[in-house]
Amino acid sequence: MTISEVREKAMLAQEAAAAMNRMTTEQKNKALLMMADALLEHQGQIIAANGQDLSRGRDNGTSDSLLDRLALDGVRIAGIAEGLRQIVALPDPVGTVLDDFRRPNGLSIQAVRVPLGVIGMIYEARPNVTVDAAGLCLKTGNCVVLRGGSAALESNRAIVAILKQALEAAGLPQDAIALIEDSDRASVNEMLKLNGLLDVVIPRGGASLIRNVVENATVPVIETGAGICHTYIDESAQPGMASDIAFNAKVQRPSVCNAMETLLVHSSHAGKHLPALAARLREAGVELKGCSKSQAIVDGLLTVEESHYATEYNDYILNIKVVENLDEALAHIRQFGTKHSECIVTENTEHAERFMQEVDAAAVYHNASTRFTDGFEFGFGAEIGISTQKLHARGPMGLPALTSTKYRIAGSGQIRG
Amino acid sequence: MTISEVREKAMLAQEAAAAMNRMTTEQKNKALLMMADALLEHQGQIIAANGQDLSRGRDNGTSDSLLDRLALDGVRIAGIAEGLRQIVALPDPVGTVLDDFRRPNGLSIQAVRVPLGVIGMIYEARPNVTVDAAGLCLKTGNCVVLRGGSAALESNRAIVAILKQALEAAGLPQDAIALIEDSDRASVNEMLKLNGLLDVVIPRGGASLIRNVVENATVPVIETGAGICHTYIDESAQPGMASDIAFNAKVQRPSVCNAMETLLVHSSHAGKHLPALAARLREAGVELKGCSKSQAIVDGLLTVEESHYATEYNDYILNIKVVENLDEALAHIRQFGTKHSECIVTENTEHAERFMQEVDAAAVYHNASTRFTDGFEFGFGAEIGISTQKLHARGPMGLPALTSTKYRIAGSGQIRG
Structure with a gap:
């Protein structure tokens, strides 16, 4: 019986997991620094391999924006290596004692953080994710099986070969980092069913990649991604603050999951301040779609349809809806929100508290932009x-999200009566 | 378009979730006490409905042990009601502030515990689980959609009707507890795909029920159950303590997941002490299967086969394997363990530490029976x-396992630069 590449590499990673579990923080940090050095030292190899991916991409008619995500040069490789050094500086969560108590029968029980084991990462053609994911998994004592987009295969091959050499030089098991080179979609689907060999699968990428993982995985999944985020400007909002927050949430970087897709505005605020805000957004190149009430206030809005409220644009497009009160805003968010990041701008503390309490989302904001939902912005470091x-984990995931727990029970012969 | 029973009840539960999220600990505790009172007051109805289930079960040739699990009488109902009162006494995890910090830009960030939302419970014909699950979910501010085994349908109908009346009398939404009455297997499979309406599915039952859930769910699952647990008696173990711990782990309640299925014994200990331990186990009615080395030490052992090591007997059957050292024991556990509960009996602290560190399991024991892996034994209360x-959660799950977290961010107009 022949064993597939996916299964074989996952089995080797499981074997390496026991050794990784014994590594000290010092050993892991040393390996991370050696990985960073090795990427810089061998950047010529990486850039050459990346050139093959880029030229194949061009031949295949890949879009410029995708080619830009794929491209590596000395500056980008230096940035990626710097990312590994930043992971060294983060505290190691493994071994942290989360609970420690003694039972009346004398049993001493500790809950301690332990690595998850073997993590499967499924992502697109961004070679920086290869290094990021390897670094974060290594720091937390995990092994990682990487399945990147086939458009980055040569780049990833070069990177992973260099990382493995650094692992070996640092005395860590090479099998702790594995790259699936089989570029057939079947290799992804095989990973999703590897219960017992992969402890968790984490998808990173667009909506269709994530949907495929969530719908087909029998291995536990940590779902990341989709965000239909709202900003609600309440009656009592300070107009300047409201305009700045809404503008920032839409325009500062529209392509990301914590950007605003729909602006909800209280009717009395809208009458006075929506025209100026709409003009400001248009000046930044945002296409505006509005409900009938907002169309009566702002000239030239396209008509928003129900399906637009359920669309994650990730682009310079915004829905605007005028609501009569907080309850209408809450109901809209309940219907269309994806439980990612939601904001209320208000000077009314009672309304703020209701919003923060009742909105079901990973992050709820009072008087601040939803764009802050991010590991670095929260002070967690790389995510x-x-x-x-x-x-398991909700919102920006720091290193503890890559750990599990174990109960350690010390006795002196206790048996159950 | 007609909506299925499952979808309709899950949608109503989602609507009730917002109201449940606002309930105070006092309101929830009052409802739990009223539920306990109502079960006692209306026990006649429950016992009558249970009688219908029992007589149908007898007609269908259901085994006595299953009928016993299904049967309710005044004493059992009193025990179930008492279980609800015990949940009242547990601390409410919802609202606990897990983290609270301020960023250099002035943003104040809190991580707080919140309900999961709507929990789907899939279980077998044990009416006590209906009440347990409803009580634990209610205490943590969750709504629950219950799908119990069809053999207990009449009992569950009567119980849930009584619980809903108590909810209403306590001012809580009746839709917070829903029972799926469709006894077709399709209703289970529909629940498993209800992403967006169910926040998590928890299966409780035998291996095939759990496998079906894990293999088919697209909703996140908390897997419970299977346990192939080992006790390793090291060279330096105290013979009396080792015998007591192994005997307890096998015999005290063989039908549960934390009972021992395979005994690993160091060869030098086995030569001196295995015959006496084997005799003690046999006297308690345990059928013993042994490897060739143990067959050379103990007369009349059946021959253990590789597949037996991978079997969860949940019965008076035990595999015995003689090993030459700790490494061989660790390798066996790595190959056959289900990462539930594992024990080493030893006086060698270095060996104990290696075992506790290297064995990958929810609970690792030094000199105590694996039977202690249990919410009550850990002091967590009902589980x-x-x-x-x-x-998310590993090992015995207390109330915090039924919660998620939410970041609450308070600002004064912060935007991202």
């Missing part, structure tokens, strides 16, 4: 993604 | 199950 599910 | 996965 493996922003979890949009409620189990 | 929703013992998680055998690494995400």
Whole structure:
């Protein structure tokens, strides 16, 4: 019986997991620094391999924006290596004692953080994710099986070969980092069913990649990604603050999951201040779609349709809806929100508290832009993604999200009566 | 378009979730006490409905042990009601502030515990689980959609009707507890795909029920259940303590997941002490299967086969394997363990530490029976199950396992630069 590449590499990673579990923080940090040095030292190899990916991409008619995500040069490689050094500086969560108590029968029980084991990463053609994910998994004592987009295969091959050499030089098991080179979609689907060999799968990428993982995985998944985020400007909002927050949430970087897709405005605020805000957004190149009430206030709005409220544009497009009160805003968010990041701008503390309490989302904001939902902005350092599910980790995931727990029970012969 | 029972009840539960999220601990506790009172007051109805289930079960040739699990009488109902009162006494995790910090830009960030939302419970014909699950979910501010085994349908109908009346009398939304009455297997499979309406599914039952859930769910799952647990008696173990711990782990309640299925014994200990331990186990009715080395030490052992090591007997059957050292024991556990509960009996602290560190399991024991892996034994109170996965919750799950977190961010107009 022949064993597939996916299964074989996952089995080797499981074997390496036991050794990784024994590594000290010092050993792991040393390996991370050696990985950073090795990427810089061998950047010529990486750039050459990346050139093959880029030229194949061009031949295949890949869009410029995708080619830009794929492209590596000395500056980008230096940035990627610097990312590994930043992971060294983060505290190691493994071994942290989360609970420590003694039972009346004398049993001493500790809950301690332990690595998850073997993490499967499924992502697109961004070679920086290869290094990021490897670094974050390594720091937390995990092994990682990487399945990047086939458009970055040569780049990833070169990078992973260099990282493995650094692992070996640092005395860590090479099998702790594995790259799936099989570029067939079947290799992804095989990973999704590898219960017992992969402890968790984390998808990073667009909506269709994530949907495929969520719908087909039997291995536990940490879902990241989709964000239909709202900003609600309440009656009592300060007009200047409201305009700045809404503008920032839409325009500062529209392509990301924590950007605003729909602006909800209280009717009395809208009458006075929506025209100026709409003009400011248009000047920044935002296409505006409005409900009938907002169309009566602002000239030339396109007509928003119900399906638009359920669309994550990730682009310079915005829906505007005028609401009569907080309850209408809450109901809209309940219907269309993806439980990612939601904001209220208000000077009314009672309304703020209701919004913060009642909106079901990973992050709820009072008087601040939703764009802050991010591991660096929260002070967690590099992140493996922003979890949009409620189990295990919610919101920006720092290193603890890559750990599990174990109960250690010390006795002196206790038996159960 | 007609909506299925499952979808309709899950949608109503989602609507009720917003109201449940606003309930205070006092309101929830009052409802739990009223539920306990109502079960006692209307026990006649429950016992009558249970009688219908029992007589149908007898007609269908249901086994006595299953009928016993299904049967309710005044004493059992009193025990179930008492379980609800015990949940009242547990601390409410919702609202607990897990993290609270301020960023250099002035943003104040809190991580707080919130309900998961709507929990789907899939279980077998044990009416006590209906009440347990409803009580634990209610205490944590969650709504619950219950799908119990069809053999208990009449009992569950009567119980849930009584619980809903109590909810209403306490001012809580009736839709917070829903029972799926469709006894077709399709209703289970529909629940497993209800992403967006169910926030998590928890299976409780035998291996095939759990496998079906894990293999088919697209909704996040908390896996509970299977346990192939080992006790390793090291060379330096105290013979009396080792015998007591192994005997307890096998015999005290063989039908549960934390009972021992395979005994690993160091060869030098086995030569001196295995015959006496084997005799003690046999006297308690345990059928013993042994490897060739143990067959050379103990007369009349059946021959253990590789597949037996991978079997969860949940019965008076035990595999015995003689090993030459700790490494061989660790390798066996790595190959056959289900990462539930594992024990070493030893006086060698270095060996104990290696075992506790290297064995990958929810609970690792030094000199105590694996039978202690249990919410009550850990002091957590009633449990929703013992998680055998690494995400979210591992080991006995107390009330916090039924919560998620939310970041609350308070600003004064911060925008991202």
